Structure formats: C-alpha cells, structure tokens
Amino acid sequence: MAQAEQADQAPDGFDWAIPETFNFATDVVDHWATDGDPLALIWQNAAGDERRFQFSDISHLTKRVAHAMREAGIAKGDRVLIVMPRIPEWQISLVAAMRIGAVPIPCIEMLTAREIAYRAEHSGAVAVVCRAGHAERIEPGLDAVAIRFSVGPRAGWRDMTEAYDRSEEAEAATVAAEDPAMMYYTSGSTGYPKGVVHAARAVFGWRYAARYWLDLRPGERIWCGADTGWSKAGTSVLIGPWSEGAASFHYDGPFDPAERLRLLARHRITVYCAPATELYRVVQEDIAAHDLSALRRTVSAGEAMNPVVADQWTRATGVPVAEAYGQTETLMTALTTTEVTPKLGSMGMAAPGCTLAVIGDDGHRLPDGEVGHVALLTPCPTMMLGYWNDPERTEQSHVSGPDGRWFLTGDLASRDADGYFWYEGRSDDVINSAGYRIGPIEVENAVLEHEAVQECAVVGAPDDERGEVVKAYIVLKRGVTPDDALVADIQNHVKRVASPYKYPRRIEFRDDLPKGHTGKVLRRALRDEARTQAQAGRE
Numbered sequence: 001m002a003q004a005e006q007a008d009q010a011p012d013g014f015d016w017a018i019p020e021t022f023n024f025a026t027d028v029v030d031h032w033a034t035d036g037d038p039l040a041l042i043w044q045n046a047a048g049d050e051r052r053f054q055f056s057d058i059s060h061l062t063k064r065v066a067h068a069m070r071e072a073g074i075a076k077g078d079r080v081l082i083v084m085p086r087i088p089e090w091q092i093s094l095v096a097a098m099r100i101g102a103v104p105i106p107c108i109e110m111l112t113a114r115e116i117a118y119r120a121e122h123s124g125a126v127a128v129v130c131r132a133g134h135a136e137r138i139e140p141g142l143d144a145v146a147i148r149f150s151v152g153p154r155a156g157w158r159d160m161t162e163a164y165d166r167s168e169e170a171e172a173a174t175v176a177a178e179d180p181a182m183m184y185y186t187s188g189s190t191g192y193p194k195g196v197v198h199a200a201r202a203v204f205g206w207r208y209a210a211r212y213w214l215d216l217r218p219g220e221r222i223w224c225g226a227d228t229g230w231s232k233a234g235t236s237v238l239i240g241p242w243s244e245g246a247a248s249f250h251y252d253g254p255f256d257p258a259e260r261l262r263l264l265a266r267h268r269i270t271v272y273c274a275p276a277t278e279l280y281r282v283v284q285e286d287i288a289a290h291d292l293s294a295l296r297r298t299v300s301a302g303e304a305m306n307p308v309v310a311d312q313w314t315r316a317t318g319v320p321v322a323e324a325y326g327q328t329e330t331l332m333t334a335l336t337t338t339e340v341t342p343k344l345g346s347m348g349m350a351a352p353g354c355t356l357a358v359i360g361d362d363g364h365r366l367p368d369g370e371v372g373h374v375a376l377l378t379p380c381p382t383m384m385l386g387y388w389n390d391p392e393r394t395e396q397s398h399v400s401g402p403d404g405r406w407f408l409t410g411d412l413a414s415r416d417a418d419g420y421f422w423y424e425g426r427s428d429d430v431i432n433s434a435g436y437r438i439g440p441i442e443v444e445n446a447v448l449e450h451e452a453v454q455e456c457a458v459v460g461a462p463d464d465e466r467g468e469v470v471k472a473y474i475v476l477k478r479g480v481t482p483d484d485a486l487v488a489d490i491q492n493h494v495k496r497v498a499s500p501y502k503y504p505r506r507i508e509f510r511d512d513l514p515k516g517h518t519g520k521v522l523r524r525a526l527r528d529e530a531r532t533q534a535q536a537g538r539e
Contacts, residue, residue: 014352014353016205016208016353016381018177018201018204018205018381019177019204020176020177021174021175021176021177021200022175022177022181022200022201022203022204023098023099023101023172023173023174023175023200024095024098024181024200024203024204024239025059025062025066025095025096025098025099025172026099026172027204028242028243029055029058029059029062029095029242030059032055032218032242032245033054033055033056033058033059034056035245036218036245037054037055037056038054038055038218038219038245038246038247039052039053039054039055039219039221039247040053040054040055040057040058040242040247040248041053041058041088041091041247041248041250042221042247042248042249042250042267043086043087043088043249043250043251043252044249044250044251044252044253044263044267045251045252045253046252046253046254051088053088055242055245058091058092058095060169061092061096061163061164062092062095062096062099063096063099063169063170064163064164064166064167064168064169064170065092065093065096065160065163065164066096066097066099066100066169066170066172067163067166067168067169067170068149068158068160068162068163068166069096069097069100069102069127069147069149069170070100070170071168072127072147072149072158073126073127073146073147074097074100074102074126074127074147075100075101075102076100076101076102076173076175077101077102077103077179077180078102078103078125078126078127079102079103079104079105079123079124079125079126079127079183080093080097080102080103080104080105080125080126080127080128080129081105081107081116081119081120081123081125081127081128081129081130081145082094082097082104082105082106082107082128082129082130082228083107083108083109083111083116083128083129083130083134083138084106084107084109084129084130084131084151084228085109085131085228085252086227086228086250086251086252087131087151087250087252088250089129089131089151089160089161090106090228090250091237091238091248091250092160093129093149093160094106094238095238096170098175098181098182098203099170099172099173100170100172100173101173101174101175101179102127103180103181103182103183103197104182104183105119105123105125105182105183105184105185105195106182106184106228106229106230106233106234107119107185107228107229108227108228108229108230108499109130109131109134109228110499110500110501111138111229111499112138112141112496112497112498112499113137113138113139113140113141114141114497114498115141115498115499116138116141116142117140117141117142117143117144118141118192118193119185119193119195120141120142120144120145121144122192122195122388122389123183123195123388124144125144125145126145126146126147127145127146127147127148127149128142128145128147128148128149129149129150129151129160130149130150130151131150131151131152132150132151132152132153132154132157132159133152135148135150135154135157175200176200177199177200177201177204178199178200178201178385179199179200180197180198180199180200180385181198181199181200181202181203182197182198182202182203182234183195183196183197183198183388184196184198184229184230184231184234184328185229186231186327186328186329186437187430187437187438187439187442188428188430188439191439191441192439192441192442193439193442194387194388194390194393195387195388195389195390196231196328196329196384196387196388197384197385197386197387197388198384198385199384199385201381202331202381202382202383202384203239204243204381205331205353205381205382206234206235206239206240206243206331206332206382207239207240207243207244208351208352208353209235209240209324209326209331209332209335209351210235210236210239210240210241210243210244210246211244212335212337212338212339212351212352213299213322213324213332213335213336213337213348213351214236214240214241214244214271214273214297214299215271215297215337215338216240216241216244216245216246216271217244217245217246218244218245218246219245219246219247220246220247220270220271221246221247221248221249221267221268221269221270221271221294222236222237222241222246222247222248222249222269222270222271222272222273223248223249223251223263223264223267223269223271223272223273224236224237224248224273224274225251225255225273225274225278226273226275226302226435227436230302230328230435231328231331232301232302232435235331235332236273237250246271249263249267249269251263255278255281257278257281257282257284257285258285260278260282260285261282261285261287261289261290261292262290264290264292264295265290265291265292265294268294269294269295270294270295270296270297271295271296271297271298271299272295272297272298272299273298273299273300273301274298274299274300275300275301275302275303275434275435276300276302276303276304276305276306276309276467277303277434277435277465277466277467279298279300279305279309279310279313279321280306280309280464280465281465282313283309283312283313283316287316287317288316292317292319295317295319296319297319297322297338298313298317298319298320298321298322299321299322299323299324299336300321300322300323300324301323301324301325301326301332302432302435303432303434303435303467304345304347304423304467305321305323305344305345306345307344307345310342310344310345311344320342321342321344322335322336322337322338322342322348323336323342323345323346323347323348324336324347324348324351325347325348325374325411325421325423327409327410327411328384328437329383329384329397329407329409330376330380330382330383330384330407330409331382332351332382333350333351333354333356333376333380333382333409334347334348334349334350334351334354334356334421335348335349335351335352336348336349337349337352343418343420345422346420346421346422347413347420347421347422347423348420348421349418349419349420349421350419350421353380353381354376354377354380354382355376355377355380355403356374356375356376356377356421357374357375357377357403357406357415358370358371358372358373358374358375358413358414358415358421359372359373359375359399359401359406360372360373361373361399362399362401363399363400363401363402363403363406364401364402365401365403368414368415368416368417369414369415369416369417370414371412371413371414371424372412372413372414373399373408373409373411373412373427374408374409374411374412374413374421375399375406375407375408375409376406376407376409377403377404377405377406377407378398378404378405378406378407380407383407408427410426410427410428410430411423411424411425411426411427412424412425412426412427426460429459429460429523429524429527430460431458431459431460431468431470432460432467432468433460433463433466433467433468433469433470433501434465434466434467434501436501436502438460438470438501438502440457440458440459440523442498442502443458443470443472443494443498443502443503443504444456444457444458444472446493446494446497446498446502447472447474447490447493447494447504449493449497450489450490450493451477452476452477452480452486452489452490453474453475453476453477453490454475454476454477454478455474455475455512455513455521456472456473456474456475457472457473457513457521457523457526458470458471458472458473458504458523459471459473459523459526459527459530460527460530461506461527461530461531461533461534462530462531462534462535463505463534469505469506470502470503470504470505470506471504471505471506471507471508471530472490472504472506472507472508473508473510473513473526474490474507474508474509474510475509475510475511475512475513476509482509487507490504490507491503491504491505491507513526514526
C-alpha cells in the first residue's frame with residue numbers, strides 16, 4: 001500500500017499568499033523600520049566588541065550602500081559576489097543588493113581564489129564585496145569582475161562603509177515574484193558546484209519556516225551559526241528572522257562549546273539553531289552552570305541528529321530539539337513544527353504547503369516504512385528557478401509520476417505511518433561533513449594535482465562527531481613510499497588549492513582502486529568499505 005496523504009501540519013486556511021512583487025529590502029526591512037522598529041541585529045566578535053542595529057539602522061544603511069552600488073554600475077539582475085565572514089556588512093551588503101534588484105551570491109571566506117574565479121566566471125558576476133583585508137587573497141580570481149567594493153579602504157576598490165555617512169539613498173527596484181533574487185553555489189556528486197537561482201517568491205516563502213519551525217516572534221532573538229555562504233544562513237540568520245521581526249545574533253569567533261553557552265546566556269537567546277555536530281560538543285559542557293532561562297526553542301538542520309545527543313540536550317535544558325530538513329534547491333521542506341511532538345532522529349514532517357514523499361525510481365510513492373528517494377512535488381513556491389545556465393541538469397533532477405513532477409533531493413529516507421521522515425543516506429556521492437556539502441570531484445581534482453599521486457577516489461566515511469569526514473583512497477606513483485609525512489603533505493596541499501574544510505581527514509593508500517567494466521572508479525564500493533571499517537571500529 002502506497003503512502004497515505006501526508007499528515008497536514010499547516011494551520012487551518014494556510015495559503016502561501018505570494019504577492020505579485022516582493023523586494024525584501026522594502027517589504028521586510030523598511031516595513032519593520034516603521035512598525036515598532038525592533039532590534040534587528042546583535043553582533044559580537046571573539047574580542048568582545050559589539051554592535052547593535054535596529055531595523056531603521058539597517059534600512060538607512062542599505063539605502064545608502066544600494067545607492068553606491070547603483071552609482072558604480074550595478075543594475076537589476078546583475079550578480080554580485082558577497083564574500084564575507086560573520087560581520088554586519090554581510091547583512092547590509094546582501095540587503096543593499098536586493099534593494100536595487102541585483103542578485104547576491106553569498107560565499108564563505110574560506111573559498112580560494114580559484115574557487116572564487118569559478119563562481120565569478122560561471123555566474124557572470126559584475127561585482128564583488130569583501131573585507132579589505134581579504135581582498136588580496138581573492139583578487140587573482142576576480143579578473144572578470146570590474147566592480148569591487150571593500151569593507152574598509154583598499155587601493156583600487158570602493159570602500160562600502162564610506163556610503164554610511166552619505167545622504168543619498170537609492171530608490172528600490174520593483175522585483176516580480178518570478179524575478180531572480182538570490183543565488184547559491186552547492187556541491188554536487190559530479191563536476192563543479194552548481195549555481196542555484198531562487199526567485200523573489202522563494203525569499204518571501206522562507207518566512208513560513210521561520211514562523212512554524214523556528215517559531216520566531218517580533219522582539220525575540222535567534223542564534224544560528226551557519227556559515228555565511230550556506231543557504232541555511234540566508235533562511236535562519238537573515239531572511240527568516242527578519243521576515244518575522246526578530247533579531248539575529250551574529251557571532252564572529254571560533255567555535256568553543258563553553259563560549260556558546262556563555263553567549264546564549266549573556267544575550268538572552270530565545271531560539272537556538274544548531275547542527276548536530278555543534279550540539280554534540282555543547283552537551284558535553286556544564287550546561288547547568290549557565291542561565292538559559294530565556295531559551296524556549298532549540299532547532300537543528302543540515303545533518304542527521306544523533307538521538308542520544310538530542311536527548312542529553314533536552315534533559316539538561318528542558319527544551320526539546322525540533323529538527324527540519326531541506327536543500328539549497330528547495331530550502332526547508334520537512335519541519336518539526338510547534339504543533340507536533342518531536343521524534344528524536346526524525347527529519348520532521350512535510351512542511352506546511354509542501355508535498356514531500358518517498359518515491360521509487362518510477363516516480364510512484366512507496367509504502368510507509370520503505371526506503372526510497374525523498375522528493376518534493378512541484379511547483380512549490382520555495383523551489384529554485386533552476387540551476388544557473390544549466391537547463392539539462394535542472395531537468396535531470398526531476399522525475400514524473402502519477403502525482404506530477406517531483407524534484408529529487410538526492411537523499412534517501414523512509415516515512416512512518418505518522419508522516420515523519422527518517423534519513424537513510426545519500427543516493428549520490430555528496431559528502432555531508434559537519435553540515436558542509438562537499439563534492440568528491442572537487443577534492444579528487446585537488447589531490448590529483450599533488451606530484452606523488454597517480455589515482456584518487458574520495459568518499460564520505462562515517463564519523464561520530466562530524467557525521468561524515470572526507471576520506472581519500474590514493475594510488476601513488478611508482479617509486480613513492482607512503483608515510484605520515486606524505487599524508488600531511490597531501491592534506492596541506494588540498495588546503496592550499498581548495499577550501500580548508502574539504503581536505504581529506506583520512507587517507508588510505510592502495511595498490512589499485514575498484515573499477516567497473518568501463519574503467520570508472522566504483523565510489524560506492526569504497527563508501528561501503530569505509531562504513532564497514534567504521535562499524536568494526538565501534539564494536
């Protein structure tokens with residue numbers, strides 16, 4: 001028997017109510033600036049420096065930066081790389097770009113010049129915004145980018161912060177619901193990262209996850225530590241909280257589990273959004289030593305939550321962990337809303353307004369309890385417009401069935417009789433390590449540039465703390481002797497030519513790699529081997 005119709009978490013009369021036009025800068029930021037003007041942003045760094053912004057502050061600053069962007073030649077529809085750490089200028093530059101109808105592309109600072117070059121050339125970006133101190137590192141990748149803004153003075157660049165004191169404010173662009181509004185790059189199992197383009201309707205629709213999952217209210221405070229290039233930061237640090245009139249706490253400092261607890265207490269955080277990897281470390285601290293009385297909701301997404309960790313957190317704080325699930329292409333499609341009881345380890349239930357199912361290769365729904373592809377029925381307002389300049393790949397990510405056209409998420413899961421989804425792994429080779437999506441090809445290409453390497457295959461290996469870690473199986477060139485020094489050298493090489501988070505934490509040297517009859521490396525066989533090794537190590 002196929003799955004029953006999904007359990008409905010939506011409130012009575014739920015309606016997406018997508019407007020014909022939507023500009024986040026005017027319809028959210030400017031709205032709250034004149035409707036009570038609540039606190040929008042609290043920023044702190046590791047040194048203890050702090051800055052606070054009301055919505056009116058964000059409104060005025062983004063109008064002035066938007067004017068400077070337009071004056072520099074950025075127009076509606078232009079792509080703008082935002083290469084920024086967790087500083088207020090990340091929010092300010094993103095909203096300023098959206099104000100004039102440009103399409104921001106958030107990027108983490110860890111990206112190398114080569115990775116920036118790919119994004120710049122692939123997207124056709126006309127502009128970039130980054131810290132002055134970081135500009136030198138990525139300049140070699142910006143040959144095709146003519147308009148350059150820095151946070152702070154840098155020769156040959158426009159200082160974005162100079163606009164803060166000017167009086168000129170940009171008129172906002174009219175952005176239709178189907179106009180491109182944001183773009184993210186996400187790793188796939190083959191080739192280079194894909195450009196995921198979201199329409200203004202999706203930016204509008206992200207408020208519902210903030211309302212029904214994050215359960216945010218005007219005047220409340222959320223802390224989500226997602227990195228600035230992740231779509232999760234877009235939804236849970238910027239778009240979601242501000243759509244609901246809530247403030248985001250933005251911390252620019254290293255991860256320290258004890259410091260996490262101190263900051264939660266100090267800033268009276270009401271909603272804490274943490275991936276499983278983070279909670280795994282935080283629950284080992286003395287939680288009782290901190291005043292978390294303001295905390296009323298804890299949520300998690302991005303990677304599978306260990307039920308034991310979730311239970312430890314709940315016992316220590318009295319606040320259960322409400323999980324959710326989504327992708328860069330769709331954003332949150334399964335939620336644990338305030339209306340349902342969390343099931344530890346579950347991905348949640350289909351989000352309000354979303355039809356999520358477990359289907360077979362033929363597009364038919366599978367019976368409850370059976371493992372299959374997690375798929376989203378389209379059209380759906382939060383679904384991407386498509387992969388940038390790649391209609392073929394966009395089409396390949398869909399399959400048709402009796403219910404219509406499904407988007408395949410790339411994940412495998414089962415669904416229980418109550419409508420909760422349970423993660424069973426990836427259907428492709430993408431590695432999810434501590435919430436970072438890592439494409440094996442990107443790492444393999446970097447490893448193969450090392451002078452000692454003949455062949456390489458990269459897979460995700462199970463890890464108790466990070467969920468998965470990157471493992472490289474390497475065949476060395478003739479005459480090269482494997483040792484610990486070579487392992488370290490290969491790892492450091494990958495850190496130099498690719499983002500540091502992509503380096504292989506585990507390396508195994510082999511005489512050969514398993515291959516099919518066409519000569520293609522069988523990553524699945526290696527992945528199964530890595531899982532078997534991990535399981536044996538736990539026994």
